[in-house]
Amino acid sequence: xKLKIAVYNVEWMxxxxxxxGTPITTGDEGNRSQQLASIVSAINPDFIGIxxxxxxxxxxSKTASLQLEKWGAHFGLNNHxxxxxxxxxxxxxxxxxxxxxxxxxxxxxxTTNSKNQFNEPFLxxxxxxxxxxxxxxxxxxxxxxxxxxxxxxxxxxIIAHTKSKGIFAxxxxxxxxxxxxxDRMRLYAExxxxxxxxxxxxxxxxxxxxxxxxxxxxxxxxYENKFNKSAVEILLGDLWKPNMILKSVLSKPKWTSNGxxxxxxxxxxxxxxxxxxxxxxxxxxSEGLISSNAKVWNPYLEKDxxxxxxxxxxxxxxxxxxxxxxxxxxx
Numbered sequence: 001x002k003l004k005i006a007v008y009n010v011e012w013m014x015x016x017x018x019x020x021g022t023p024i025t026t027g028d029e030g031n032r033s034q035q036l037a038s039i040v041s042a043i044n045p046d047f048i049g050i051x052x053x054x055x056x057x058x059x060x061s062k063t064a065s066l067q068l069e070k071w072g073a074h075f076g077l078n079n080h081x082x083x084x085x086x087x088x089x090x091x092x093x094x095x096x097x098x099x100x101x102x103x104x105x106x107x108x109x110x111t112t113n114s115k116n117q118f119n120e121p122f123l124x125x126x127x128x129x130x131x132x133x134x135x136x137x138x139x140x141x142x143x144x145x146x147x148x149x150x151x152x153x154x155x156x157x158i159i160a161h162t163k164s165k166g167i168f169a170x171x172x173x174x175x176x177x178x179x180x181x182x183d184r185m186r187l188y189a190e191x192x193x194x195x196x197x198x199x200x201x202x203x204x205x206x207x208x209x210x211x212x213x214x215x216x217x218x219x220x221x222x223y224e225n226k227f228n229k230s231a232v233e234i235l236l237g238d239l240w241k242p243n244m245i246l247k248s249v250l251s252k253p254k255w256t257s258n259g260x261x262x263x264x265x266x267x268x269x270x271x272x273x274x275x276x277x278x279x280x281x282x283x284x285x286s287e288g289l290i291s292s293n294a295k296v297w298n299p300y301l302e303k304d305x306x307x308x309x310x311x312x313x314x315x316x317x318x319x320x321x322x323x324x325x326x327x328x329x330x331x
């Protein structure tokens with residue numbers, strides 16, 4: 001069965017809800033919420049991973065999935081949409097998803113018997129010195145099992161929002177270097193943890209999809225050259241184990257005078273103050289899956305796509321990221 005999947009960093013969606021979990025429908029927040037709903041409606045996904053979704057309280061009195069369902073119902077989205085969420089994060093930006101319950105069944109299925117549990121501290125060697133350091137996911141990746149109601153095929157999906165490399169406090173260059181290295185190591189550690197979980201899944205004949213805001217890309221910056229690796233390449237896997245590799249649904253981006261093309265977001269370089277286009281949101285799939293019609297819904301680049309053109313204003317204003325959309329099916 002072919003499924004249309006997407007991933008979208010919706011930028012602080014919690015701000016679009018009242019304290020009781022009902023969607024805000026007026027003012028700037030109500031307008032942005034309507035824009036996001038228009039985008040999701042245009043994508044018309046069977047499954048969409050949400051990064052920076054509404055918050056889930058530890059006591060369960062308010063959850064990301066229930067708020068998503070209320071939001072979808074209010075704005076008239078697919079009436080088969082159901083929400084799903086996992087472990088609450090330490091912050092206020094949750095990982096969650098909406099899916100078409102008439103086509104697929106989606107369950108939060110953390111592997112509690114694994115040595116690599118996303119809600120627990122873990123040990124990895126990020127520096128290749130044979131010394132393992134302890135890390136913990138700030139936002140525990142969301143582990144899901146997706147089962148097709150049509151043919152009973154299923155896949156594992158991991159939605160992630162890994163460590164940001166951004167430094168937002170005023171610092172001198174020495175401190176900037178220190179914080180940059182620390183943040184990069186944590187980013188690598190989180191992706192090593194996710195990759196280890198992918199190895200577990202693929203090793204037991206599961207198809208795997210990893211999607212989310214990875215905050216990194218291939219060959220993007222000075223530190224990737226310095227450390228001879230990137231977080232995305234860690235997720236892709238070992239070239240000497242081709243059956244275990246994940247592949248991007250997108251083709252390799254090209255460097256241009258404005259940054260990477262295609263791009264899913266942009267940032268302002270704190271030194272040059274230039275706006276740089278970046279591809280930091282990704283959908284990666286295992287060898288048992290094939291993809292088609294994959295695209296970043298970037299209205300600045302996709303000017304010939306009628307669907308994207310029709311919601312160009314919404315895409316430019318609803319979030320600081322653009323969604324990635326693709327169709328996937330079993331080989």
